[in-house]
Amino acid sequence: MPSGWYYGVDGNEGGKIELLPVVLHELAHGLGFITATDGSDGSFALGYPSVFDHYLFDTSAGRHWDQMTATERAASAVACRRLVWDGANVIREAPAVLNDKPALRVNAPSSVAGVYDVGVAVFGPALTATGLTANVVQFNDGFGSPSNACEPAINATALSGKIALVDRGTCGFTVKVKNAQNAGAIAVIVCDSLPGCPPQGMGGTDATITIPSVRVTQDDGNLLKSALASGLNVTLRRDPTLNQGADGGNQVLMYSPTTYSSGSSVSHWDVSPDPDLLMEPSLMGGVSSNVDLTRWFFADLGWTGTPADVTPTPPAPTAPTIALAAAPNPMRSQGLVRFVLARSGWVTLEVLDASGRVVARLADGEPRPAGLNEIAYEPGALHNGLYFLRLRTAAGEAIGKVAIAR
Numbered sequence: 036m037p038s039g040w041y042y043g044v045d046g047n048e049g050g051k052i053e054l055l056p057v058v059l060h061e062l063a064h065g066l067g068f069i070t071a072t073d074g075s076d077g078s079f080a081l082g083y084p085s086v087f088d089h090y091l092f093d094t095s096a097g098r099h100w101d102q103m104t105a106t107e108r109a110a111s112a113v114a115c116r117r118l119v120w121d122g123a124n125v126i127r128e129a130p131a132v133l134n135d136k137p138a139l140r141v142n143a144p145s146s147v148a149g150v151y152d153v154g155v156a157v158f159g160p161a162l163t164a165t166g167l168t169a170n171v172v173q174f175n176d177g178f179g180s181p182s183n184a185c186e187p188a189i190n191a192t193a194l195s196g197k198i199a200l201v202d203r204g205t206c207g208f209t210v211k212v213k214n215a216q217n218a219g220a221i222a223v224i225v226c227d228s229l230p231g232c233p234p235q236g237m238g239g240t241d242a243t244i245t246i247p248s249v250r251v252t253q254d255d256g257n258l259l260k261s262a263l264a265s266g267l268n269v270t271l272r273r274d275p276t277l278n279q280g281a282d283g284g285n286q287v288l289m290y291s292p293t294t295y296s297s298g299s300s301v302s303h304w305d306v307s308p309d310p311d312l313l314m315e316p317s318l319m320g321g322v323s324s325n326v327d328l329t330r331w332f333f334a335d336l337g338w339t340g341t342p343a344d345v346t347p348t349p350p351a352p353t354a355p356t357i358a359l360a361a362a363p364n365p366m367r368s369q370g371l372v373r374f375v376l377a378r379s380g381w382v383t384l385e386v387l388d389a390s391g392r393v394v395a396r397l398a399d400g401e402p403r404p405a406g407l408n409e410i411a412y413e414p415g416a417l418h419n420g421l422y423f424l425r426l427r428t429a430a431g432e433a434i435g436k437v438a439i440a441r
Contacts, residue, residue: 046323056322060313063329067336068314069302072100075295077108086336091289091301092121094282113295115232116152116305119286122335125328129278129285130434131423132327132391134309136277137162139224139249144265147258150277152307153224153249154234158209160247164438166272167222167247172197173263174215180204184211188218195219198269200259203228203250209239212248222271223248226256232293233307247271275421275436280308287328290316304328310390327391359426359433361412365440369413372397372424372437379405380429386412386437387423394422414439 041048044055070087071080079088084101091100093111099121100108111118139151155162172193176186185206188194199215203225215223225237225248234250249271251259259267281287288305290296299316311319312327359374372384382403386395394417397410417439424435 044324046321048320052318053323055324056313056318059324059326059329060318063314063326063332064302066333068329068332070100072108072301074112074301075109075297077103077105077110077112079105087302090120090122090335092119092286093117094119094286112291112301113293114291115293116282116288116291118289118291118301119282120289120304120332120335121286122332124331124334125287126285127432128328128331129281129287131387131425132310132312133278133280133287134389135164135273135275135421136279136281136309137249138272138274138277139251140270140272140274141259141262141267142168142270143268144262146265147262147267150274150283151251151255151259152234153251153271154236156208156212156237156239156248156250158237158239158241158248159212159244162247162249162271162273164273164275166270167198168268168270169196169198169221171200171224171259171263171267171269172220173260174199174201174211174218174220176214184214184223187214191218196221198222198224198271200224200226200256200263200267202226202256207239208237208248208250209241209244212244212246213241216244216246220246222246224256224259224269224271225250226259227251227253229253230293233305280305280312321390325390325392359424359435361424361435361437364436365438366412366414367439367441369411370437371409372412372435373407373409374426374433375407376403376405376428377430379403382408383427384410385425385427387425389421389423 039051041051041053071085072088088100095117137153137155139153141148173182174184174188175181175190176184177189178186182202183205184201197220199220201211212223230253232252234252237250290300290303290305303316304312304314306315311321313322313329362371381400382398383400384398385393388394397412419439421438424437426433
């Protein structure tokens with residue numbers, strides 16, 4: 036456990052707690068990142084909603100908190116993955132801050148088809164954008180609770196080349212995944228044994244594990260089990276069309292666990308964003324001086340002015356006016372960033388890493404003609420991985436992605 040305070044501002048806190056993000060977090064609360072509404076019973080403070088409530092949107096009810104009854108608000112506060120922030124500034128900036136989302140997509144049968152949230156393991160290989168697609172087979176070890184995969188499989192032939200479905204409990208995650216790997220499975224889905232949401236990650240260490248694994252909630256696990264007999268086929272991947280910590284419309288999830296937590300629920304981002312955000316309910320080791328989406332949250336509330344390290348964001352265009360792409364993609368040593376402008380004007384073009392840090396500026400307020408434009412780009416010493424392109428113009432902005440793969 037961390038012990039003592041680290042007073043530096045570089046994120047190198049080691050075994051201590053870095054003071055800076057704690058101070059920034061509490062300042063943000065004091066300046067308005069909090070609702071005065073009581074989420075446990077849904078009652079407004081002094082009988083009126085706060086400005087915060089105007090942007091809390093329940094995707095199931097289709098209404099904001101200021102439009103709901105107290106009973107509806109109380110239910111929304113514990114409706115995991117249903118409560119989002121729908122301010123325009125946060126929605127616009129989320130793709131530039133959040134990484135691609137690891138997800139389980141059910142391809143068949145149609146009765147359970149769709150995208151399911153997953154927790155990922157810290158051991159074994161990570162999910163890729165290409166992903167793995169295969170039929171799902173339930174693990175059977177023939178002992179005690181046969182689907183918990185705590186002993187070697189007795190249905191190895193059926194599991195070979197398939198994705199194994201196992202239940203949590205009795206033994207560690209690495210034991211389950213290793214037994215599935217030994218049986219020939221190409222990936223593992225672990226179903227939670229107790230209610231809860233969102234699905235958590237999986238800890239453990241085993242350098243010999245070579246297949247990916249994910250964890251789903253008990254409710255989602257039961258749905259998957261119900262479809263096994265109908266030929267359950269899924270894809271496990273890191274989906275570049277989705278952002279980790281947001282819904283399909285880039286609306287960032289709010290912290291609304293199924294058990295209400297006074298002082299934490301609703302007044303924080305959810306715990307699922309990757310990378311971790313400053314205004315999550317608990318301090319994570321990767322958070323330091325970057326205020327990430329917090330700055331855009333305050334823009335949604337009506338704060339004016341621009342942080343010194345942020346290029347001014349022009350108003351969003353009323354119609355698409357910009358196209359942005361990198362070529363080749365993935366990029367190795369050098370390439371081009373291409374964009375199309377509906378009319379001439381100034382542009383700022385930046386490359387950002389997964390944390391939202393600007394790692395290269397290819398154009399800084401320079402004039403560009405209407406039509407197709409190309410700017411040469413050489414990644415230099417950047418590590419392999421996924422990076423974001425951010426183009427800003429007087430007409431609006433566009434976000435693109437470029438993978439560096441040498």
